[in-house]
Amino acid sequence: MEVQLPEVSLRMMAPELFLFVWALVVITFDVVTKRAQGESVGYLTMVGIAITGGILAITGEGPGFGNMFYNDPMAIFFKIIFLGAAFMAVGSSFGLTKQKIVNHRGEFFGLMLLSTVGMMFLASANELLTIWIGLELTTIPLFVLAAFFKDNKLSVESGLKYFIVGAFSSAVMVYGLSFLYGLTGTTDLLQMKLNLATVHLTFRNIGVILIAAITMLIAGIGFKLGLPPFHQWVPDVYEGAPTPVAAFLSIGSKAAGLAAFAKIFVNGLSAFHGVEMAPNDWGKLAGIVAIAALILGNTVAIRQTNIKRMLGYSSIAQAGYIMIGMVAQSALGLSAVAFYIFAYMFANMGAFAVVTAFEDKTGSCEIKSYAGLAKTSPMLSICMTIFLLSLAGIPPLAGFLAKYFVFAAAIKQASLEGGQWLYWVVGAGLITAVFSLYYYANVIKQMYFSKDDSPYRVGLQAPAMLVVLIGLAGVLVFGLYPEPVLRFAGEVPSMFGFVSP
Amino acid sequence: MPVSAFLVLAGVLFAIGAVGVLISRNIIVLFMCVELMLNSANLALIAFSRALHVVDGHAFVFLVLTVAAAEVAVGLAMVITIFRNRETINIDRISILKW
Numbered sequence: 201m202e203v204q205l206p207e208v209s210l211r212m213m214a215p216e217l218f219l220f221v222w223a224l225v226v227i228t229f230d231v232v233t234k235r236a237q238g239e240s241v242g243y244l245t246m247v248g249i250a251i252t253g254g255i256l257a258i259t260g261e262g263p264g265f266g267n268m269f270y271n272d273p274m275a276i277f278f279k280i281i282f283l284g285a286a287f288m289a290v291g292s293s294f295g296l297t298k299q300k301i302v303n304h305r306g307e308f309f310g311l312m313l314l315s316t317v318g319m320m321f322l323a324s325a326n327e328l329l330t331i332w333i334g335l336e337l338t339t340i341p342l343f344v345l346a347a348f349f350k351d352n353k354l355s356v357e358s359g360l361k362y363f364i365v366g367a368f369s370s371a372v373m374v375y376g377l378s379f380l381y382g383l384t385g386t387t388d389l390l391q392m393k394l395n396l397a398t399v400h401l402t403f404r405n406i407g408v409i410l411i412a413a414i415t416m417l418i419a420g421i422g423f424k425l426g427l428p429p430f431h432q433w434v435p436d437v438y439e440g441a442p443t444p445v446a447a448f449l450s451i452g453s454k455a456a457g458l459a460a461f462a463k464i465f466v467n468g469l470s471a472f473h474g475v476e477m478a479p480n481d482w483g484k485l486a487g488i489v490a491i492a493a494l495i496l497g498n499t500v501a502i503r504q505t506n507i508k509r510m511l512g513y514s515s516i517a518q519a520g521y522i523m524i525g526m527v528a529q530s531a532l533g534l535s536a537v538a539f540y541i542f543a544y545m546f547a548n549m550g551a552f553a554v555v556t557a558f559e560d561k562t563g564s565c566e567i568k569s570y571a572g573l574a575k576t577s578p579m580l581s582i583c584m585t586i587f588l589l590s591l592a593g594i595p596p597l598a599g600f601l602a603k604y605f606v607f608a609a610a611i612k613q614a615s616l617e618g619g620q621w622l623y624w625v626v627g628a629g630l631i632t633a634v635f636s637l638y639y640y641a642n643v644i645k646q647m648y649f650s651k652d653d654s655p656y657r658v659g660l661q662a663p664a665m666l667v668v669l670i671g672l673a674g675v676l677v678f679g680l681y682p683e684p685v686l687r688f689a690g691e692v693p694s695m696f697g698f699v700s701p
Numbered sequence: 702m703p704v705s706a707f708l709v710l711a712g713v714l715f716a717i718g719a720v721g722v723l724i725s726r727n728i729i730v731l732f733m734c735v736e737l738m739l740n741s742a743n744l745a746l747i748a749f750s751r752a753l754h755v756v757d758g759h760a761f762v763f764l765v766l767t768v769a770a771a772e773v774a775v776g777l778a779m780v781i782t783i784f785r786n787r788e789t790i791n792i793d794r795i796s797i798l799k800w
Contacts, residue, residue, distance in 0.1 A: 356786055359779055360780075368722050370768075371718070378742050387758065518784075
């Protein structure tokens with residue numbers, strides 16, 4: 201008997217495989233040079249990420265490894281975000297590796313690259329198993345990175361908390377995935393979509409099991425995104441972890457969770473719309489979670505005194521805004537989500553780069569200690585102000601357009617039959633956006649409107665300067681001229697099979 | 702045996718694990734509860750796989766086992782670090798970070 205073997209082509213995985221090998225090269229280089237090579241490990245990592253970006257550009261689109269791995273426009277868009285976040289996180293951690301991580305630079309950068317590899321695999325994953333493995337490969341290195349200062353009680357505690365929450369959520373998620381697999385008999389997302397349309401004819405209790413599976417998957421991915429009620433780890437980890445790691449976590453891990461969410465829910469479970477007993481059920485559940493994230497993130501951030509905790513709560517709120525686009529369940533909504541993360545990456549990585557530089561110089565993360573910074577370090581203060589205003593969504597910066605597209609996508613769906621509940625989500629987003637301005641402006645107020653001069657003069661090292669400039673360019677250029685990104689983001693949902701674009 | 706028997710057992714194991722994670726105060730016990738949850742998912746996967754006569758579930762189980770091993774390796778290393786820092790592995794006493 202002749203067996204038809206599936207086509208196993210690794211060509212599509214070239215960027216991931218290269219980055220994986222490069223991570224090992226970085227670790228080995230650090231050991232071989234007897235850990236004396238100062239900043240060269242960091243530069244080596246940045247070069248590797250840049251080369252991976254080049255390989256990604258020439259790899260192109262197509263299936264690989266049977267149909268488990270597929271490079272669609274969404275995968276490529278998200279991979280650009282992951283690589284950008286990793287590049288900027290590595291660039292802003294040079295001061296840290298000089299002062300605090302003297303003996304383990306190779307491991308620090310190597311783990312960051314390995315986590316990026318996991319994210320990239322996840323972005324291309326086309327079935328449940330690969331998605332789950334990608335998510336695990338993303339988070340397990342991040343547990344270690346969060347606890348990287350092993351003599352620092354805060355860092356170790358934050359790593360432990362992240363670990364417990366992460367392990368618990370991945371267990372919940374794999375249990376939910378097992379239900380989904382049991383219902384549809386397949387792990388392939390496209391096949392799952394087809395099977396779900398007919399499966400309710402054979403199973404009597406599909407509603408109960410499907411809702412249980414959906415709840416567990418929203419819980420599992422909600423943990424990764426930091427959505428309430430699974431958000432408690434976010435501020436703790438942001439405060440305790442090394443600052444560049446917190447920055448990487450806020451973009452990389454979040455974008456990875458969103459890619460998984462889009463794949464499983466918007467793609468795999470989309471046939472669920474047609475099943476008569478519960479149209480849009482996951483949308484409503486996710487919508488409630490999004491409203492909770494918006495209210496909680498934006499209100500609790502106001503009373504924070506530590507800037508890293510404040511940015512942690514702000515990232516919960518930003519996840520809420522992103523979820524607004526997701527629950528719209530339309531092609532427009534997904535494009536808006538992709539653009540939102542893209543714009544959010546520049547502003548947030550830039551803001552974290554400034555926070556890191558400030559912390560390296562002063563050892564403080566309190567918002568109070570930013571008082572009068574505008575007089576001693578005017579350029580840095582201007583950059584920080586622009587990043588914070590973009591996060592708050594002030595035109596003409598990229599953050600404004602991002603929020604605008606997300607709201608527009610949701611309002612368009614809300615005008616359709618049965619979509620009225622989306623108005624509540626949009627309303628919550630609009631009202632809490634006003635709150636968010638308060639805590640972002642609070643930092644700006646400290647920097648500019650303080651009577652005393654700051655005792656610190658904060659400069660940027662060359663790599664951190666590069667990161668801040670990239671962030672600044674992204675926020676300004678894509679705020680004023682977003683067309684190229686929008687065109688690309690418009691292609692993101694092309695594989696999802698929406699009926700009307 | 703019907704598939705539902707395995708699923709009920711998996712559900713019970715998952716519930717024991719989840720409750721254990723929420724109420725146990727010792728980190729080692731907590732890890733064991735997470736393992737229990739992962740293994741209950743494995744049991745459910747195998748049961749579904751047997752009922753549906755497809756082998757995807759078996760492949761899934763092996764990878765879940767591998768990931769669980771990696772997770773425990775990281776977790777135990779973290780317990781050792783925290784014990785060196787604090788000389789305790791009681792969750793209630795590891796609480797500097799608070800809102």
